[in-house]
Amino acid sequence: MPWDRSKMAARAALELEDGFYVNLGIGIPTLVSNYVPADYDITLQSENGMLGMGPFPTEDEIDPDLINAGKQTVTELDRTSYFSSSQSFAMVRGGHINLSILGAMEVSETGDLANWMIPGRLVKGMGGAMDLVAGVQRIVVLMDHANKAGESKLLKKCTLPLTGQAVVDRIITNLGVFDVVEGGIKVVELAPEVAMDEVRQKTEATLVG
Amino acid sequence: MGKVYQDAASALDGILFDGMSIAAGGFGLCGIPENLIQAIKDAGTKRLTVASNNAGVDDFGLGLLLQDKQVKKMISSYVGENDLFMQQYLAGQLEIEFNPQGTLAERLRAGGAGIPGFYTATGVGTEIAEGKELKEFDGKTYVLERGLKMDLAIIKAWKGDAQGNLTYRRTAMNFNPECATAGKVTIAEVEEIVPVGSLDKMAIHTPGVYVQRIFQGAHEKRIEQRTTRAA
Numbered sequence: 522m523p524w525d526r527s528k529m530a531a532r533a534a535l536e537l538e539d540g541f542y543v544n545l546g547i548g549i550p551t552l553v554s555n556y557v558p559a560d561y562d563i564t565l566q567s568e569n570g571m572l573g574m575g576p577f578p579t580e581d582e583i584d585p586d587l588i589n590a591g592k593q594t595v596t597e598l599d600r601t602s603y604f605s606s607s608q609s610f611a612m613v614r615g616g617h618i619n620l621s622i623l624g625a626m627e628v629s630e631t632g633d634l635a636n637w638m639i640p641g642r643l644v645k646g647m648g649g650a651m652d653l654v655a656g657v658q659r660i661v662v663l664m665d666h667a668n669k670a671g672e673s674k675l676l677k678k679c680t681l682p683l684t685g686q687a688v689v690d691r692i693i694t695n696l697g698v699f700d701v702v703e704g705g706i707k708v709v710e711l712a713p714e715v716a717m718d719e720v721r722q723k724t725e726a727t728l729v730g
Numbered sequence: 731m732g733k734v735y736q737d738a739a740s741a742l743d744g745i746l747f748d749g750m751s752i753a754a755g756g757f758g759l760c761g762i763p764e765n766l767i768q769a770i771k772d773a774g775t776k777r778l779t780v781a782s783n784n785a786g787v788d789d790f791g792l793g794l795l796l797q798d799k800q801v802k803k804m805i806s807s808y809v810g811e812n813d814l815f816m817q818q819y820l821a822g823q824l825e826i827e828f829n830p831q832g833t834l835a836e837r838l839r840a841g842g843a844g845i846p847g848f849y850t851a852t853g854v855g856t857e858i859a860e861g862k863e864l865k866e867f868d869g870k871t872y873v874l875e876r877g878l879k880m881d882l883a884i885i886k887a888w889k890g891d892a893q894g895n896l897t898y899r900r901t902a903m904n905f906n907p908e909c910a911t912a913g914k915v916t917i918a919e920v921e922e923i924v925p926v927g928s929l930d931k932m933a934i935h936t937p938g939v940y941v942q943r944i945f946q947g948a949h950e951k952r953i954e955q956r957t958t959r960a961a
Binding site for chain 1 (some may be wrong): 757758759760761783806807808809810811816820828830831832833834835836839840850851852853854855856857858888897899901902903904905906907908925935951952953954955956957958959960961
C-alpha cells in the first residue's frame with residue numbers, strides 16, 4: 522500500500538540525524554517535525570530569521586512579531602536565536618544547514634528540481650527555495666510520485682522552469698525512497714506492498730541498480 | 731542636527747519624488763513600516779520601484795501603494811498573497827523582478843556595504859541566471875548578482891533612540907537591517923523612542939550611522955496566518 526501523507530512525513534523523519542540543523546519546506550515537509558525522535562536534538566531553521574523554531578502558539582501566546590517562513594504564528598524555545606535575512610541566508614548558502622526537506626512539482630534523474638512556477642499560470646515567486654537547494658548540505662524532496670493527471674513527476678528532464686540544477690539527493694514519494702545516482706534514479710526502498718513493476722510503470726526517469 | 735521627527739509625514743518631508751526607488755523592510759506583514767507606507771500613499775508619489783521581499787496584501791502593507799497604482803516595479807521573492815498585485819501584473823501595469831530571497835537580502839546587504847556585485851550559486855541553471863555573468867570557482871559555477879542601492883529605505887524597528895540606534899523584536903527583524911544600510915536616506919519607524927544610553931549597547935542591531943530620520947508610531951501588526959495549538 523503506498524504511503525499516505527503522514528507516512529511519507531514519518532519516513533522523511535528518518536533522514537534526520539541527531540544534532541542536525543534542518544529547514545522544512547511548506548506543506549507535507551512541515552509535518553516531518555511531528556515525527557522527530559524524542560531523543561534527537563534537532564534545531565529547525567526558519568529562513569525569515571530564526572533558529573530553534575517552536576510549535577504553534579496557544580491563543581494566549583500569539584505574537585505578531587513571531588512567525589515562520591510560511592507566515593504562520595509560531596513560538597520560540599530556550600535555544601532560539603533571531604537574525605536578519607542576509608544572516609539567515611548566509612547560513613543557508615554557506616552550507617551550515619545540514620538538511621532541507623521540501624516539496625516539488627518535478628524532479629529529474631540528474632537531480633534538477635522544479636517547484637516554483639508553471640508557465641502560463643500565475644507566478645508567485647520562488648521565495649527562499651532557490652537559495653535553500655543551492656546551499657543546504659543535503660536536499661530531500663517529499664512529493665507524490667505522480668501528478669493529478671497520473672503522470673510521473675520523476676522525469677528524465679524537467680519540463681517546468683528549474684528551481685535548481687543537480688541539487689536533489691533523495692526523493693521520498695508515496696511509492697518509496699529514491700536516490701539520484703550516476704546514470705539515473707536508484708530505488709532505495711519501496712512502500713509496503715508496492716511492487717517494482719508499479720514503480721517502473723509510474724516512473725519516467727531512468728531507474729538504475 | 732536632530733534625527734527625531736513627529737510622524738511619518740514629517741519624516742518624509744522633502745524626500746519623496748516620482749520615479750524614485752525604495753527599499754522596504756518586512757517579511758509578509760511582519761516588521762513592515764506601516765506608518766511610512768501609509769504616508770507614501772497619502773503623498774501620492776508615483777512610478778516607484780520598490781525592493782521588498784513581499785508586496786503586502788490587498789488592503790495592508792505595500793498593497794496600499796498598489797491601490798492608486800503608485801508602484802511601477804517590484805523587486806521581490808514572493809508576491810502570492812496579493813490579488814491586486816496579480817491583477818495589475820497581468821494587465822501589464824506593474825513590473826516584477828523576482829529575486830531569490832537570499833539573493834535579495836544579499837543584494838541589499840552588499841549595496842549597503844559598498845559592494846557592487848557578488849557571486850552566488852543560487853539560481854545557477856535557472857532562468858534567474860539568464861543574461862548574467864557566470865564564473866567558475868573551484869569547479870563550481872556561480873552567477874554574478876548586483877548590489878542594490880536605493881534612493882530611500884523605509885524600515886520598522888522595535889526600539890530606537892535619537893541617535894538612530896535600533897533594536898528589532900523577534901522575527902520582525904527580517905529584511906530591516908539590510909534595508910537600513912541600502913538606502914541613500916533611511917527612515918526608521920519604531921514602537922518606542924527611548925532615551926539615548928538606555929538601549930543595551932552590546933545588543934544594538936542597527937547602529938545609528940545608517941539611520942537619518944526616526945519617529946515613533948503606532949502599529950497594527952496584522953497577522954497573516956494565525957495558527958494555534960490547543961492550550
